[in-house]
Amino acid sequence: MNRKSLKFKLLTFIAFIVVLMTSINLYSIFNTKSFEVKYSDMLGRLMKIDGINQDMNLSVLYFDKYFTTNSPSDWEDYIKYGESAMNKVKSLQEVLDNDNGVILLDIKGVIQSYRESGDRTLKKYTSNNKADVFYPDFQETKKMAGFCDDYVKRLQANYLKYNNQQYKLLENATRKNSNIIIMLLLFIIIWCIGFAIVFSNTITVPLEKLMLHSQKVSKGKFEAVKIDYSIYEIEVLAEGFNKMVKAIDNLIKKIKEKANVEKQLRDQEMKNLLVENMLKETRLKVLQSQINPHFLFNTLNTIVQTAVIEDAEETEKLIVYVADILRYSLSALEAQSTIGQEVEIIKKYAHIQETRFRDRIKFNVEVDDKLKKLPLPGMTLQPLVENAFIHGIEGREEGGIISLRIYKRDNQCIIEIEDNGVGISEEKIKKLLACEEQSSNCHHTSGIGLSNVIKRLRVLYNFDDVFSIESKIGQGTKMFIRIPFSTKY
Numbered sequence: 001m002n003r004k005s006l007k008f009k010l011l012t013f014i015a016f017i018v019v020l021m022t023s024i025n026l027y028s029i030f031n032t033k034s035f036e037v038k039y040s041d042m043l044g045r046l047m048k049i050d051g052i053n054q055d056m057n058l059s060v061l062y063f064d065k066y067f068t069t070n071s072p073s074d075w076e077d078y079i080k081y082g083e084s085a086m087n088k089v090k091s092l093q094e095v096l097d098n099d100n101g102v103i104l105l106d107i108k109g110v111i112q113s114y115r116e117s118g119d120r121t122l123k124k125y126t127s128n129n130k131a132d133v134f135y136p137d138f139q140e141t142k143k144m145a146g147f148c149d150d151y152v153k154r155l156q157a158n159y160l161k162y163n164n165q166q167y168k169l170l171e172n173a174t175r176k177n178s179n180i181i182i183m184l185l186l187f188i189i190i191w192c193i194g195f196a197i198v199f200s201n202t203i204t205v206p207l208e209k210l211m212l213h214s215q216k217v218s219k220g221k222f223e224a225v226k227i228d229y230s231i232y233e234i235e236v237l238a239e240g241f242n243k244m245v246k247a248i249d250n251l252i253k254k255i256k257e258k259a260n261v262e263k264q265l266r267d268q269e270m271k272n273l274l275v276e277n278m279l280k281e282t283r284l285k286v287l288q289s290q291i292n293p294h295f296l297f298n299t300l301n302t303i304v305q306t307a308v309i310e311d312a313e314e315t316e317k318l319i320v321y322v323a324d325i326l327r328y329s330l331s332a333l334e335a336q337s338t339i340g341q342e343v344e345i346i347k348k349y350a351h352i353q354e355t356r357f358r359d360r361i362k363f364n365v366e367v368d369d370k371l372k373k374l375p376l377p378g379m380t381l382q383p384l385v386e387n388a389f390i391h392g393i394e395g396r397e398e399g400g401i402i403s404l405r406i407y408k409r410d411n412q413c414i415i416e417i418e419d420n421g422v423g424i425s426e427e428k429i430k431k432l433l434a435c436e437e438q439s440s441n442c443h444h445t446s447g448i449g450l451s452n453v454i455k456r457l458r459v460l461y462n463f464d465d466v467f468s469i470e471s472k473i474g475q476g477t478k479m480f481i482r483i484p485f486s487t488k489y
Helices: 006-069 072-093 098-127 131-218 232-258 261-288 293-309 313-331 339-360 381-393 426-433 450-461
Strands: 336-338 361-367 375-377 400-409 412-419 467-471 477-484
Touching: 006 072, 006 098, 006 131, 072 098, 098 131, 131 232, 232 261, 313 339, 336 339, 339 361, 339 381, 339 400, 361 381, 375 450, 381 400, 381 412, 381 450, 381 477, 426 450, 426 467, 450 467, 450 477
Parallel strands: 361 400
Antiparallel strands: 336 375, 400 412, 412 477, 467 477
């Protein structure tokens, strides 16, 4: 039989889940984007309708002003705003429904009459400056403007009613889409649970049977195990076990035929030891076949290569940064690092967060180049910056800023981490500095919390004032690390 390996089945399952979840996300994003576009169009049209009224008011304003000032610029503004109102009417005629289109035609006609009456007023005014000559047309022009204002208000009311209907349709469509997504997610959850149960049984049941037979073998019952398996690795393990049992059984039979009772007893002890060693070796091979951290790095490298092939430069950059941070967090915790290496990890972490949150967050890094080679315990700055992000500014809608400054002052290297987040109470600062705060670090990339960093710094530098915090609720937080240049560790 052509049985699939455990690795192949796991990767196939993961790939299927990734494709399914990606499809659901894309579907959700597409529908949300469509809703935003339609809603934006409705608002844009409403603003254009309001713009018609504003342009006509400005046109009338400059029309009145011209007959007071006789300024050509006022007349030009009267014409400009009148044409602007007409252009908005024409642009709306192409997108509004029939009911609103009729009102737009009325507005268009009123604006044309307004312009014609205004032109007649100007001709009579320039040919004869007497008020009784041009004033009737002057009044007629303003009357047309008033009609236009009435029509615009009707259009606004009518279009708001139309928008309300459209919004309800969009709301119903969004609700249906949400229900579809929820049903798909429930399906995925149920399917994953079912797959996990079936898949675990295909592994545990044969292994339990193999374990029971190994216990029988250890007691001297050399029987071949019969297992129904669908995974290649278990098939190989079972066949190897059967060959081993058969070989041991044959060996024991030969020993029994050639040796006396005492030798048989001694050989039986040796046989038991041999069986136990083989079983231990088998278990060791099973353990060694498990996934180790190198698999994660190799997988990330494979994804990077795929991103390079597909010209996804930003994706490649993000994956490389994630791999660097993971590799550094695993290798640098117990090793001595430098300020320069720590800052490079901060920059990569900052790039990932800025890509994730866009304009909501900004990182500033200012480092004295002369201090980059200064020794520093590995994974010191990244947990502090991440702590400022998670507990300080992650909840902000916009304007979050984290600044890292490293400079020399007196005979010390000062590392300053500042955020404009929610701040920390004095009571909590005291607990943190006393290393009494035992908050969960499950959201930290490295799993290292603030108390852990403080303890390491104090032990390594033997200097209680090596770390301090300044903060006020609602005004942000500053954390300081002070490293004397004479300190060695």
